[in-house]
Amino acid sequence: MIAHLQDGRYGSNQILKPETAQLMHKTAFQLDPRFPGMALGFYHSNHNGLDAIGHGGDVAYCHTDLLLIPARQVGLFVSFYTTDNRVRERVVEAFFDRYFPASPEAKTVTGADVVAAARRYAGSYEFTRRNHSKIDKLLSFTTQMSVSALPNGNLVVSGVLGPEPWQFRPVGENLYQQIGGKFHLAFRSDAQGHPTHMFFDFLPFMPMERTPWYERTGFWYGALALAFLMFVAALVRAGFRRREIKALPVAPRRAERLALAVAAWALATVAVFAAVLAINGEGFSSGIPASFKLALTMPVIFVVLAAVLVIATFRAWKDRRSVFLSLVALAAVVFSLWLWQWNVLGWQFG
Structure with missing residues (x-):
């Protein structure tokens, strides 16, 4: 020093x-x-x-x-x-x-342009310093930041900065100052005026970029919630309709049982991963635990089951049309896409 x-x-x-x-x-x-x-x-x-x-x-x-x-x-x-x-x-x-006491704060900028700019900057952002091709990408699923605009042109930023959202007021062109704090926030836009990046003055080594819709946490939370609602419904429905399913023709009966297997396997996959993460905890800092590697077989099996279910559902429609069965198959596709999007399929270690 x-x-x-x-x-x-x-x-x-x-x-x-x-x-x-x-x-x-x-x-x-x-x-x-x-x-x-x-x-x-x-x-x-x-x-x-x-x-x-x-x-x-x-x-x-x-x-x-x-x-x-x-x-x-x-x-x-x-x-x-x-x-x-x-x-x-x-x-x-x-x-x-x-x-070294603080210097006077900059004055707040007001006007219609400020309100319009705040609405334009609202959205989801993620750090550019992240893994794109390995399973570590899953970490960025929980580290995105949400920016929302207030009617007065202020911005509210929530996410990984802390348990409470931070509010920023406009003090210049694409420049904001934290209310009740000392940090600043700035945005960069492309030639068409669409925001592409967000910067914090205290993180010069970690810029953020606009999150595409297919990687936004909010989008996937909603899609996964509906998918797992269908999985739970499939299990409950199978319990109440055992005799009716047993009396179905071969193709619909096979599809119904496959839907039950897919739903059960999806819930089991989530439960096993939750248990492995809870048990190992900090063990990931020194390497990939064997239990985690073993757990990664479950998503692979799920995708195979999901593919078979889609085919079986298509064939079952020839004998008996079932909207519910189709929704379960769609839920399986959604969960499979999530596993693929976040590199949870296979053993993609860095």
């Missing part, structure tokens, strides 16, 4: 050349010219109007941050073992509020 505050010098020893240290501290890339950017090994951050360089990091229970303010010859290092990573942010904020 001392060496970087003194252009690479510690005591009488010049550990780094001054120009090397200065190059490491210099902004190399910015997501938005108004926001702090990335340096070499460091990233910039704004604290009460002061430009700081540093680097933080997290694991499950350890949260660390290093901040340097070369202009004031001040450095701060914090490291905590806690389940609450916000402890770090609260300590850093208290430090700067105590020794």
